[in-house]
Amino acid sequence: MASPHLFLCILLVVFGSYLATISAAGDGKQSFVVVSTSSFQTQDVCSTSTSTSTMKPRPNRAGAAVPLVHRHGPCAKSPSTDKPSSFAEALHRSRVRADYIMSRALRGRGTTTTMEMHEQEEGKVSIPAHLGTSEDSQEYVVTLGLGTPAVEQVLLLDTGSDLSWVQCAPCNSTDCYPQKDPLFDPRKSSTYAPIPCGSDVCKSLKSNHLDNGCSMNDNGTQSQCGYRVEYGGGLKTRGVYSTEALTLAPGEVVKDFHFGCAYKQRGADDKSDGLLGLGGAPQSLPVQTSALYGGSFSYCLPPVSSGTGFLALGAPSNTSGFSFTPMTDFMDDGTSYLVKLTGISVGGKQLRIPRKVFEGGLIVDCGNIISHLPSTPYAKLRSAFRAAMAAYPLIPSDDDDTCYNFTGYSDVTVPKVALTFTGGVTVDLDVPNGVLLDGCLAFTESGSDGYVGFLGNVQMRTLEMLYDARGGGLGFRTGAC
Incomplete structure (x- = not known):
């Protein structure tokens, strides 16, 4: 029979391993990115490695x-x-x-x-x-x-x-x-x-x-x-x-x-x-x-x-680097493209959001700047993001926006934000370019739960977005530019 001391040691090792696993998966450092505040500024000079004349096919x-x-x-x-x-x-x-x-x-x-x-009721211009x-x-x-x-x-x-x-x-x-x-x-x-x-x-x-x-x-x-x-x-x-x-x-x-x-x-x-x-x-x-x-x-x-x-124009012959989610027309208008969001995570933690609130879907719109989410997903995302960024002062806002004053900081630690779409496709947004705009969380509320939202161009940045007409899907490839 094993001694009580040996049993206690085994228990401590197992428990310690469990805590380490929780730390890595939940609030682990891999779920946050340290970025220089200078990266928020537009460069004055187009480098030769990124100029239009040297773009690689x-x-x-x-x-x-x-x-x-x-x-x-x-x-x-x-x-x-x-x-x-x-x-x-x-x-x-x-x-x-x-x-x-x-x-x-x-x-x-x-x-x-x-x-x-x-x-019309208020007499405003339509x-x-x-x-x-x-x-x-x-x-x-x-x-x-x-x-x-x-x-x-x-x-x-x-x-x-x-x-x-x-x-x-x-x-x-x-x-x-x-x-x-x-x-x-x-x-x-x-x-x-x-x-x-x-x-x-x-x-x-x-x-x-x-x-x-x-x-x-x-x-x-x-x-x-x-x-x-x-x-x-x-x-x-x-x-x-x-x-x-x-x-x-x-x-x-x-x-x-x-x-x-x-x-x-x-x-x-x-x-x-x-x-x-x-x-x-x-x-x-x-x-x-x-x-x-x-x-x-x-x-x-x-x-x-x-x-x-x-x-x-045209799809790659090999799409193994892409993750695809189904895509449809929006309300048969023939122009807009629609996908379904099913979940959001912040700092590696999945937010508890009922899937039914996403039923309206998201219009994929590169001409729009900021992404729009129904009320519950937006509120949950805003709350989790603010908690993760509690070390930095918020700028007061009448619209309850989430904007920060980064004056005096040479770098900031920003949580990763990931969006999950139909089919279990999870896309990690670029940090900070796919999350922050002008020091603000680049999301807003679209309306009541179940209402149609928008996937804006901030969240698309650095991703290759492949509109597969024949397959009826939208593909995501990270780190493409």
Whole structure:
């Protein structure tokens, strides 16, 4: 029979091992990241290792890849003159965009939103009734070639829009907003052609409320297809729906690409030369090029302080590095992409949240800045994050935001945040770029439990997001840019 002393020693060893396991899995140091506060600042110089001219092609990919940058980042071709969004500005823009996307989808079903009903009762101005989203919240741009010979165009990236457009000459300062690059001049391109008004391509605009009737060309010999898009942030664009050669990369040219040649604008500035639509409707770039690239595409959004990411058309031949969750259309609107969130963890600890509160799903929206969660998940996340960051002073906020004053700190310890999606796919967000924006927790509340939320571009940063059209899934690959 074993002695009592030997039994006690065995018990202590086992108990000590259990405590060590709990420490590693629960509040272990691996679940926190020490980051320098200097990493929150945008670099002044684009390093050669991250510049657009030295972007390495994505491995195992048969399609085309182009550089992608933040419009305030060090590698932007023509950095925007406006200042990067403060958290308060980003939050406002994200809410405007989210409200508009919801309004667009519900109007497609002939439904009035709760917000609109409230505004009508209060006598406020309702959200515009046409398709589009808030352009002010879009942060990332790509540079493509349009026309023959190709003319560079800097375009905002948007998964919440379908129709691509650029400002076209001739257009005076009262009709078009000022931009750094010369206006695209279709008269100087040998491959430009307006789309006839009676064509099936033109008629397809009507089903998405993008048509603007017909107009005669300059010599009055042909009826041209007019388009119109009105955005929630106040931007309106209209012009001639046209075809043109689109150069993605050397040797990668899309012939007869359908886009809007804009002659009348309102509400924008020099953020870009136009917009590139990546939604799911027929007018978008992925759908138009599905015969070439299969309808799939991916992108990696770099942090503001970093250099270059990428936009790629076509899926990799080997997707073993990705984790996939099912993806569907949002309310059959044909544009937005929807996934289902099932859980959240902070600092390695899974939050206790009933799965039913996630039933509304998340719209995956690279044009939105901040992620929106239903009330219970947001409250649980905010509480856990604040507890983990208790060492740092909170900035008082009327909106109960979670913003910190890091003045005087050379580095800070930030908890990892992970999102779990349908199928058990868990994605660790980049720290700090995928968690913090302007020193604030980059999440907000979308509405009641079960309400639709949004996955914003902050949470996507450094991830390759693969929209697999054939497989109906969204793939995540960490550390891609």
